[in-house]
Every structure is written in C-alpha cells, then in structure tokens.
Amino acid sequence: MQKSFLLGLALLTTGTAAAQTNLTGAGASFPYPLYSKMFAEYKKATGVDVNYQSIGSGAGQKQITERTVDFAGSDNPMSDEAMQAAPGKLLHVPTAIGAVVPAYNLPGVTQPLKFTGRVLADIYLGKITTWNDKAITALNPGVTIPPLRIAVARRSDGSGTTYVFSDYLSKVSSEWKSKVGVGNSLQWPVGTGAKGNDGVAGIVKSTPGAIGYVELVYAKQNKLPFGSVQNRAGKFVLADNGPASAAAQGVVIPTDTRVSLTNSANADAYPIASFTYVIFYRDQNYGNRTEAQAKALKNLLTWMTTTGQGYNEALDYAKLPANVAGKARSLINSMTYGGKKI
Incomplete structure (x- = not known):
C-alpha cells in the first residue's frame, strides 16, 4: 500500500514536467472500457493526456510497426515473424486478464x-x-x-x-x-x-x-x-x-510474457481468457521522439501495472497476478533512449 502511495506521489511530482508530453495509443477494443477509465484517472493525477483509439488489435500492431503511435493495444502477442519485421525490438506488457x-x-x-x-x-x-x-x-x-x-x-x-x-x-x-x-x-x-x-x-x-x-x-x-x-x-x-x-494460475509465464491462457488446465478456470497487452519499442529514440516522451511512456506503463490495477476488477477485468506484474515491470524498466536506461 505504501509503495503504491509513494509511486503515485512520484508520478504527481513529475506530472508538471510531463503535462506537455501527451501520448497516443491504438489497437484492441477488448480493453477499451478499462483503458478509458485508466487514462481519465491518469490525466487527473499527472496532467498527461493519453489518446487511445479502439481500432482492433491487428490495426494496432500495424500502427506500432509503422511507428505512428507511442504504443499499441493487443489481446494477442505479435508473432515472431511480425516482430522481426518491425524496425526495432518490441516489448509486450500485459495490463489485465479478460x-x-x-x-x-x-x-x-x-x-x-x-x-x-x-x-x-x-x-x-x-x-x-x-x-x-x-x-x-x-x-x-x-x-x-x-x-x-x-x-x-x-x-x-x-x-x-x-x-x-x-x-x-x-x-x-x-x-x-x-x-x-x-x-x-x-x-x-x-x-x-x-x-x-x-x-x-x-x-x-x-x-x-x-x-x-x-x-x-x-x-x-x-x-x-x-x-x-x-x-x-x-x-x-x-x-x-x-x-x-x-486461467493464469499454473501457467509458465515466459520472460517476454507472450503466452496463451486459453483452455487452462486449472480446474476453476474460465477457458476463453487472455492477457491484453501494451506493445512498445524497447529503445525509444526513433523518429522525432524526445527523451521526455520516452519517460512519459515509461511512467504511464509503470502506473498501469501498479496503481492502475485498482481499476481492473470494477470493470470486469482480472488484475495481473503478482508474478506477472513483476515480469511486466522488469520489461518496462528495460526501456532505453539511445541505448541509455531511461
């Protein structure tokens, strides 16, 4: 609880500097009700406006590959082939189970x-x-x-x-x-x-x-x-x-978190369940992006996988299990700008 409070405080203190650094995402409609709530609350806390377009996972994957958005939303991980075709290394961070x-x-x-x-x-x-x-x-x-x-x-x-x-x-x-x-x-x-x-x-x-x-x-x-x-x-x-x-209990979660949860062996699991992911580039120095944009994205993703998890259940999404949230934060913390840790 104290850790969440301190994280929220840290984000608030950086809010003024980040307020001018708005973010854009596009993709899955699956998490759109959750993201609408999350991003409205995030703007209240930090002043950062996150514009998310619900256009489908396939279109979101296309837009992040073309680097026209800061992040994509997708309910399925991108394939190895699709990731290799991208102009840089992409990371997947789960934000909820639906x-x-x-x-x-x-x-x-x-x-x-x-x-x-x-x-x-x-x-x-x-x-x-x-x-x-x-x-x-x-x-x-x-x-x-x-x-x-x-x-x-x-x-x-x-x-x-x-x-x-x-x-x-x-x-x-x-x-x-x-x-x-x-x-x-x-x-x-x-x-x-x-x-x-x-x-x-x-x-x-x-x-x-x-x-x-x-x-x-x-x-x-x-x-x-x-x-x-x-x-x-x-x-x-x-x-x-x-x-x-x-559905996620007992499933081996790989380091990159790309995994299927359907037809889980867990006796209590609902069988058609899935993580929903945010996809972004590990190195944020591309195009006309600034280091401030990179830091703003990292702050947002950190908030979504910590404080933001408090909005999941009221909107009928399951929170990330603790082990998955830990892997997500490790991926977020690996973000760089021009090869330097953000």
Whole structure:
C-alpha cells in the first residue's frame, strides 16, 4: 500500500514536467472500457493526456510497426515473424486478464445456457444452425429453447478477441483447427461481420437468435445474456474475474510474457481468457521522439501495472497476478533512449 502511495506521489511530482508530453495509443477494443477509465484517472493525477483509439488489435500492431503511435493495444502477442519485421525490438506488457464470452439473444431464455467448446466450434463452422439442435438441448436439460435459426455474429476487422476465440476453438476442435485455424483475421465459414467488440455486441442485441463472442464487459454493458463454457476439467464455468484470473494460475509465464491462457488446465478456470497487452519499442529514440516522451511512456506503463490495477476488477477485468506484474515491470524498466536506461 505504501509503495503504491509513494509511486503515485512520484508520478504527481513529475506530472508538471510531463503535462506537455501527451501520448497516443491504438489497437484492441477488448480493453477499451478499462483503458478509458485508466487514462481519465491518469490525466487527473499527472496532467498527461493519453489518446487511445479502439481500432482492433491487428490495426494496432500495424500502427506500432509503422511507428505512428507511442504504443499499441493487443489481446494477442505479435508473432515472431511480425516482430522481426518491425524496425526495432518490441516489448509486450500485459495490463489485465479478460474473458471472451458467448453472448446471445434468445427471447424467453432466462438462465445462462451451457456450451462446450465443440458446440461453439460447430456453430461457427455452420454445422449447428438452430438453437433447438440436440447438441445444445442435451447440454441444457429443462431449459425451453426456442427453435430460432442461429444468427452468427463475428468480427470483420483484425481482432485480438478473434485471435483468443479461435485459439481456444483450435484447442478443442480438430475440425476448426484444420479448416479455419487461429488468427486476428479469418476466412469465416458463416456469420455477419462487425467492427469491434461493440459492433458484435450491437448485432447480438438487435437480432433475436444471434450469438457473438465479445469481451465480458461488452456483454454486461449491453445487458446481453452469456453462457457458461465447459473447461478442460469438465466444469461449466461462467465468466467472472476469479475464473479469468485462475486461467493464469499454473501457467509458465515466459520472460517476454507472450503466452496463451486459453483452455487452462486449472480446474476453476474460465477457458476463453487472455492477457491484453501494451506493445512498445524497447529503445525509444526513433523518429522525432524526445527523451521526455520516452519517460512519459515509461511512467504511464509503470502506473498501469501498479496503481492502475485498482481499476481492473470494477470493470470486469482480472488484475495481473503478482508474478506477472513483476515480469511486466522488469520489461518496462528495460526501456532505453539511445541505448541509455531511461
């Protein structure tokens, strides 16, 4: 507690100098509700304005590679190939753990439906086309499910949420893995596309019979029911902060923190969970960047992984586990400007 207070005090004392050094980020819609809150609070504390554009993880990765933003937001780590194509060494720092949920619009159904990974894969493969299909009703005995056609909603933009969802489906369905695979952008067998988590949530909200995968907070904000999903241990788990956090327990976190949390072996874990990352250059001396900009970014990232974690749970994101937060701060502390530690 004292350490957080001292860190906040240190940031406040540097706020005046940094107030003129505003920062720009772009990328994932998955953490946008959290980042909106974080950056508003950060501006109050320091005077630094952080402008974050929710344009999808794929677009965020493109912008940081092109060095048009100070940082990118992404729910999936960049691939080794994509990182090698960048003009400098990129670092990934996780800021939260979020859950991707199957949200749906089924008039008259008042209790959360149960889904398995196989059923979700078959819906998105176009093999299950009606809500009263026996594969769904068998999982939900006693629930009267209307015989509506399933209207599949999915992302049309390059999306980290899509990556997380498809990463999970590839682990639980060999057919999905071979026919569709994993990625930010996919060749979808079926469905209507929309931009951002908010776009998919909008389709589901306005379309009886629809199903869409969205980050938990978007389902809650739009008052959309969402289902529980069977985890690797066989338990049907409804997404919440605790089950999302459990997905990281027992997972070996590499030094660079790039790791998948889907289909966790933890018996209490929600199976479609992921870190969301901030991506930035280790050496900040490029283009017209100043050392003041570099220090401003380092201060922001330090705050997001310490004091800023206090905003995660109220917005339905899990905090970083202590060991992950420690690795994140080590990466932040490795930042340089022209080869010199900031």
